[in-house]
Amino acid sequence: MTIGYWCVLVAALLPYVFTLVAKSGGRYNNYSPREYLEKQEGFRKRAHWAQLNGFEAFPPFAAAVIIAHLAGTAQGTIDMLAMSFIGIRVVYGALYLANVAVLRSVVWMAGVAVVVALFATAP
Template sequence: MTIAYICVFIAIFLPFVFAGLAKSEGQFDNARPRAWLERLEGWRQRAHWAQLNTFEAFPPFAAGVIIAHQLNASQTWIDGLAVAFLIFRGLYGYFYIADRATLRSTAWTGGFACVVGLFIVAAFI
């Protein structure tokens, strides 16, 4: 298994880290989880939003890794971009929870650039 595939596996669990933080208040309503999550405020609300965005970011990342492998792109590039994606997404969640909007957007852009990079290396390298 390549480093990039391991990164895909790790990325599967990243949204659950943010979900756990959002639900850490201790009064989580499992009977009505969506309604309960929508009433959150402050950093827990932002952790929930980070969870949602991290779920959204996963499919293009996984597709990029798989496609780059299928097309025999440079393994060094694939692995590097996959590791960088995880770092950017971790920072994204941290900055989101910390309410640092500009840094959050910068980290989001870095993660997105890694996904685009996977498709570029698949096509050209």
């Protein structure tokens, strides 16, 4: 497997890190987990939002990596962009937890730019 494909797996699993943070406080209720998460406050609430955004960001990223591979984009380019996306998403999540909204939005846009770059580099 290529580094780009491994990054797709990491991107698929990364939201669950924020899920664990969101569910780490108080008495978790597995009978109504969505209700429990909506009642969280502070950084745990933001961790929940970060997980949701991670699930939203995953499909376009995964599609971009796969399409870049199929289109014959240079493997080094795919790998570099895919690793950049993972780094960006980690920083994005940390900024979400820290409640740094403006910088978080800038980092989010960088993630979108990486996805667009993956599509744009296809020959």
